[in-house]
Amino acid sequence: MTMDGLLSFFSEYGVIIVSIAALVASSGFFSGSETALTAVTRARMHALEATGEKRAGVIERLIDKRDRLIGALLIGNNLVNILASSLTTTLFLKLFGGSGVALATIVMTVVLVIFSEVLPKSWAISTPDQFALKVSRPVRAFVVLVGPLSAAVNWIVRKILGVFGITLTGVSMLSAHEELRGAVDLLHREGSVVKADRDRLGGVLDLGELEVSDVMVHRTAMRMINADDTPETIVHQILDSPYTRMPVWRETPDNIIGVVHAKDVLRATAETNDVNAVDIVKIAQRPWFVPDTTNLKDQLNAFLRRRLHSAMVVDEYGELEGLVTLEDILEEIVGDISDEHDIDVRGVRQEADGSVVVEGTVPIRDLNRALDWNLPDEEATTVAGLVIHESQIIPEERQAFTFHGKRFIVMKREKNRITRLRIRPLEEAAAAQD
Incomplete structure (x- = not known):
């Protein structure tokens, strides 16, 4: 084709060609914007807005009404795609006659897939934050422009889905x-x-999902002081105890009358220079009783608000169940594991054959955290409780059970309490049998 022919061709069809190119570019803009704006997170945009990035605030407001945003972008994308395809078909019909429809379909499919879908979406997903910030203001203007149309489309869609019994209002979202x-x-x-x-x-x-009964020290494991013992005996008990705070009871262990601090006992002893002159009841602090159903988040806030470190846990009948301390709750956060691959949980011992010997009172959460297991702790707090719950009996010694991908063998039982178990994953259990 000669130069005059090219000039004649572009003078006749140049506007259509430029329009098609602009429409394909617009389609790429809508596709990339949709990908970027759905990939960004609200937390990231909030952090950027806090640093002074005003466009991040625009994005937050856009994704706050995500259905309206997506509807507007889809309307724009389909509008320019249809218009670009129509113009291309018109152009090819003039150039190639009846075969122009097939050629236009092939050409526009390739062009739209490459330049309107894959290329812009790949670019957007590789740098979603930067891409979203760049397109935020144009997209906001477009959403405002076609917002009513988008709302109408969403309304029609909801009505059509409603005919089939499908509602979009009950879509479950992750918390x-x-x-x-x-x-x-x-x-x-x-x-x-x-x-x-x-x-x-x-x-x-x-913290908000656990209750104090999940982390408390059970009453059978509590160290307590009998107020009727001699002061000398009480002082020796406090000195021999690894704890700085101990409950004080009188008449029965369920009747807690106070909580004594080791420092208060030492201070009283130093002031009187006579151990037998120390009155434990007078220096003991008033006990604080909390329900066993209190969740740990509320209990932690209560500890901080009241500036106390321990509380007595009671059930719905007011009977003593155990003791919960501030340290118990903090350990749920920081844990007590010294190394990722070492087991450093009280009552847990790794054996050379790959099995784990566990005391029955070990909390399931501590065992899961130490060994990266996923034993359920909804129905039981301790390992022994889990075995009893799953087996629905109080097992005998040497009795074995298999559940949750583990083999549990009862090693020792005292009366109705399982005191020691051996646990091994099923793979290791099968290897040991072979």
């Missing part, structure tokens, strides 16, 4: 805690977050 937990678990699997940090973050998120 903020579930999103955080999922993100932390994903980062842990990818190696960006170590196990200890994952456990600490998970402990913070779990």
Whole structure:
């Protein structure tokens, strides 16, 4: 084709060609914007807005009404795609006659897939924050422009789905805690977050789901002082105890009349220079009783508000169940594991054959955290309680059970209490039998 022919061609069809190119570029804009704006997180935009990035605030307001945003972008994308395809078909019909429809379909499919879908979406997903910030203001203007049309389309869609009994108002969404937990678990699997940090973050998120009965020291394991003992005996008990605070009871262990602090006992002893002159009841602090159903988040806030470190736990009948301390709650967050691969939980011992010997009173959560297991702790708090709950009996010694991917063998039982078990994963159990 000669130069005059080219000039004649572009003078006749140049406007159509430029229009098609502009429409394809607009389609890429809508596709990339949709991908970027659905990939950004509200938390990231909030952090950027706090640093002074005003466009991040625009994005937050856009994704706050995500259905309206997506509806507007889809309307714009389909509008320009249809118009570009129509213009291309018109152009090819003039150039190639009847075969122009087929050629236009092939050409526009390739062009739209490459330049309107794959290219802009790949670019947007690689840098969603930067892409979203750049398109935020144009997208906002477009959403405002076609907002009423988008709302009308959404209304029609909801009505059509309603005919088939489908409603969009009941769509389940992950809670903020579930999103955080999922993100932390994903980062842990990818190696960006170590196990200890994952456990600490998970402990913070779990505070509102756990109750004080899940972390308390049971009454059978509490160290308490009898107020009727001699002062000398009481002082020796306090000095021999690893705890700084001990409950004081009188007549029966259920009748808690106070909580004594070791420092107060030492101070009273120093003032009188006579151990037998110390009156434990007078120096003991008034006990604080809390229900066993109090969740850990509320209990932690109560500890901080009242500036206390311990509380007595009672059931719905007012009977003593145990003792919960501030340290018990903090351990749910920070844990007591010294190394990712070492087991450093009281009552847990790793054997050379790969099995784990566990005391029955070991909390399931501590065992899961130490060994990265997923034993359920909804119905039982301790390992012994889990075995009894799953077996529906009080097992005999040497009796074995298999559930939740583990083999549990009862090693020792005292009266109706399981005091020691051996646990091994099913894979290791099968290997040991072979």
